[in-house]
Each structure stands twice: as C-alpha cells, then as structure tokens.
Amino acid sequence: MRLSCTNLISAEQLTYEDTQLVMRIAADMEKVCLGGGDDRLRKKILASLFYEPSTRTRLSFESAMYRLGGEVITSDGFQFSSLYKGETIEDSIRMVCGYADIIAMRHPQLGSAAVAAAVSDVPFINAGDGPGQHPSQALLDLFTILRERGSVEGAHVAFVGDLLYGRTVHSLCALLSLYQGVRFTFVSPKELAIPEKFTASLRKNSIPFTESNDIGDALAADILYSTRIQKERFADEAEYDRLKHVYVLDAQKVSRSKAIIMHPLPRVGEITTDVDSLPNAAYFRQARNGLYVRMALLALMLDAV
Ligand code: NCD
Numbered sequence: 001m002r003l004s005c006t007n008l009i010s011a012e013q014l015t016y017e018d019t020q021l022v023m024r025i026a027a028d029m030e031k032v033c034l035g036g037g038d039d040r041l042r043k044k045i046l047a048s049l050f051y052e053p054s055t056r057t058r059l060s061f062e063s064a065m066y067r068l069g070g071e072v073i074t075s076d077g078f079q080f081s082s083l084y085k086g087e088t089i090e091d092s093i094r095m096v097c098g099y100a101d102i103i104a105m106r107h108p109q110l111g112s113a114a115v116a117a118a119v120s121d122v123p124f125i126n127a128g129d130g131p132g133q134h135p136s137q138a139l140l141d142l143f144t145i146l147r148e149r150g151s152v153e154g155a156h157v158a159f160v161g162d163l164l165y166g167r168t169v170h171s172l173c174a175l176l177s178l179y180q181g182v183r184f185t186f187v188s189p190k191e192l193a194i195p196e197k198f199t200a201s202l203r204k205n206s207i208p209f210t211e212s213n214d215i216g217d218a219l220a221a222d223i224l225y226s227t228r229i230q231k232e233r234f235a236d237e238a239e240y241d242r243l244k245h246v247y248v249l250d251a252q253k254v255s256r257s258k259a260i261i262m263h264p265l266p267r268v269g270e271i272t273t274d275v276d277s278l279p280n281a282a283y284f285r286q287a288r289n290g291l292y293v294r295m296a297l298l299a300l301m302l303d304a305v
Helices: 015-033 056-067 088-095 112-119 136-148 167-176 196-204 237-243 252-256 284-303
Strands: 045-050 071-074 102-107 124-130 156-160 185-186 208-213 223-226 260-262
Touching: 015 237, 015 284, 045 056, 056 071, 056 102, 056 124, 056 136, 056 284, 071 252, 088 102, 088 112, 088 185, 088 252, 102 112, 102 208, 112 124, 124 136, 136 260, 136 284, 167 196, 185 237, 208 252
Parallel strands: 045 071, 045 102, 102 124, 156 185, 156 223, 185 208, 223 260
Antiparallel strands: none
16 A cells, blocks of 8 residues: 655645545554554664754654654754755755655755655655645644544635645645535635635635635634744744734634634644633644654555555
C-alpha cells in the first residue's frame, strides 16, 4: 500500500484515495500505540529539520518515529548553524540525504519544500513552508473531523482568523475539497482574507463558499476551525497588534453553537480556556491525532505498511 506521491509537499498532491488510505492506517496506528508501539521502522532514521519554531509537529513526528522503532536525528541549533551560515536549502538537503531515510522539514520560506524535495534522494515531508502549505496537519485535521463528526461528506466548515498566512487552512481546504457536499465559510478581516487562488479553485470545482468578517457566521457551521493571527508573517507590528484579537471564542459563544471547535494550536487568545471543558472543544484531541497520522505517513512513505 502506497501513497500516489513519494514526497509530500502540498495537500494539493493528494488524491481522495490517498486520504482514505492515511485515515485507515492512522486508525490502525492508534491501536499500535495502545500496544506500546512496534518495530516496523527499525534501523530507519528520520531527519527532523525545523528552521522555524515547532512544538506539536516536531514532537509528534519524532514520537511517531520512535513509536515505530525508528531513530531521529535533528539539530536543535539549525536556525543558528547552516541557515545562519548561509548554506542553501539544496546543499543542506543533499547532505542530510546521506544521513537519513526520510526527511521532515519546516522552513520560513514559501516554496522551500518544493526546492528541498527536488534534490532529496529520500522521501520528503513538508512540515510547513512559511505561509504556504502544511499537508500533514491537514491530514490530522481530516482524521479529527472524521472522528468527531463521523463523516466528512456534507460538512459545513468555517475557517476563522488568519486565512491569508495560515498554511493549515490552505492545506485543509484542499483536502476537504476532495469530499462530496463540503461547503465553506471563510471568516477573516479583509486584510487576512483567503488568497484568491483558493477561492478560484473552489469556484472552478463548484464548491460552495461564503466570505464574511463576522464570527457569528461561523457559529452555525458543523466545524469551526479557529486559527492564530500569524505574527511572524507581518512586516508591520502595529498592524499585527490591531488584528491579533479580532476574533475571540469564549464559552458563552461556543455554548450557543453545535460546531466542533478545532484549532491547529498554539492558540494565543483566540479561544479562551473556559471553552476547554466543553464537549465540542476538540483541539487537544486534534493534537493527539497528529501522532497517529504521522505514524501512518512515516510507515506509508517508508514502505512499512
Ligand atoms: C500551525 C503551523 O505551524 O502552521 N501549528 C501547527 O503546526 N500545529 C499553526 C500556527 O502556528 O499557528
């Protein structure tokens, strides 16, 4: 069993069948975890290259590798070593290929994942390329929707927050578009609206969507996917300060809604902590699902399923 692609750069590469395969293997991986893991990736090495901060993505990829009996190499000081010294992405990747069997990389530059994958001799996973894509997050988000709602088909999904720079939104929007009957509501300030290329693709595929700047329009959805305003992508700090708390979900708002509340995390004020104990607050379960989905991806891409 294999994915249709050897490298995972963008969610747009994935077919419906690919997503179904990952969902199925991820569900198996949950059982593998309950049994304490297995050894199918013994003697395999993951290079975990994070040129931009990460907690969940990095730790869940590394934990996934260990849970399947593999090893991880990384460099805590990457921001301060090759990137700092001015080495090109291509040179870094050519070198790392000699040390590892698979690479997961996060980099601040849009398009860096495609550049890296083009010179990689081993399977490559984009763990976030600036404001571009974050396909493994989209797969874990899809898995979460399946778990929490029972099905993806026919879902009304509202994305709220920074839809311009939020790479998780870009990737999830592409995956959900593979499913019948899905419709979208995009809620953002006009400065952070979803890029035209995504709405153009929705129009082309006759997928219904609406755009709004009122969070009230998101509360009627089946899934409310809240996101952080991406501070690191703003050239002007005052502009960030003006927009950072534009949409805040609190228990009062959420208890009026039946929506499943998701967030890729970290949250920095978009969801108040009184929401956490509500049954529809799914974001911590979502983060946990990242482990199973990344175990599935590593196993699939290393031919160990
Ligand atoms: C997201 C990311 O890095 O794009 N985090 C994550 O991977 N869980 C979202 C964010 O940083 O806001």
